Amino acid sequence: MANSMMRFKRRGRTRGFTLLEALISLVVLTAGLLAAYRFNSTTIAFSAESNVRAYALTMAEAKLEELRNFQDGDEFDTLVVSGVDGEIEYESALLTRTWVREDLGVSGTLRKVDITVGWNDKLGVGQSVVLSSIIWRHNPEDGAKDLFLALNTNGNTVDAFGDSGGIVPEGHGGGKVTVEDVYQSDLSRPLVVGDDYVAVLEGVYDVSFEGDILFVDEGLQSVLITMDQYLTYTDDSGNEVVTTTLNHQISSNCVAVPEQLHYTCTILGIPDGDSWSGSLVFVAAGNDEVCEPTSQTIGLEPINQGSTVIDGLEVVVMNNFAGCR
DSSP states (O other), X not given: OHHHHHHHHHHHTOOOOOHHHHHHHHHHHHHHHHHHHHHHHHHHHHHHHHHHHHHHHHHHHHHHHHHHOOSSHHHHHHHSSOEEOOOEEETTEEEEEEEEEEEOSGGGOEEEEEEEEEEEOTTSOEEEEEEEEEEEOOOGGGOHHHHHHHHHSSSOOOSSOSOTTOOOOOOSSXXXXXXXXXXXXOTTSEEEETTEEEEEOOOEEEEEEEEEEEOOTTOEEEEEEEEEEEXXXXXXXXXXXXXXXXXXXOEEEXXXXXXXXXXXXXXEEEEXXXXXXXXXXXXXXXXXXXXXXXXXXXXXXXXXXXXXXEEEEOOEEEEESSOOO
């Protein structure tokens, strides 16, 4: 009997889950499942948005390649223009693609294109990707040499580029104009003649022009300068007057060294306050022909102090036998 009571009492102390504990467990489980669901939904949403963005970038890249797919200068002029596409649906998003052209170079040689693909995300917020690039006017079928010409000329091309062995020369990387002020007009620096001070030493500046020469065989024979020096001033009535009646003497010198693929021209002794303008004339040698440019007009406003360098002087392109386009 005692053993039976003992066993009964032990069984009385054993119990299971209460209703409250079951409810708490259910709430915790539900919260966990909800959090996992929200995390999964957010991940899917971000993944979908990433897919749309990647597709938008692909659309922009495809349009850029399409704009670059021209075969000559005429196609460049008609193809590389501004435009817009109709809406394209991708994963429930509507995408629009626009592209805007901006002329940067001479005669439309250099064009900047901004391609924008836009859409609204799931929250209705506008999103976009922008792809920008610069496209040069050149003839792709003529290869890298023609692209080089497009970077330095008006996009015109030449045939039979390279020497008789097919070697393409490399230049100095374009050209530049350097203006150097030698000295200033200064009353403390008079010109001495004999024992007397008879004049004030006048300030002058020098100008040097240099550029690359792309040539074949004999190449460039010479570079000539035709120039005109003039002075601009304001008279007593406030009118601007331009005169070429000057008493100053200036000198010039041009050196063309085809073996070095470079030429240099220097103008010496231009007085302060005077302007200078002129032309560089390129003369071919042997069977060569000057393609671009045959001459180059250059000019400078009055320089009164310091020195400066102006980049971007055009190269001289030589062509052997075959005519220039």
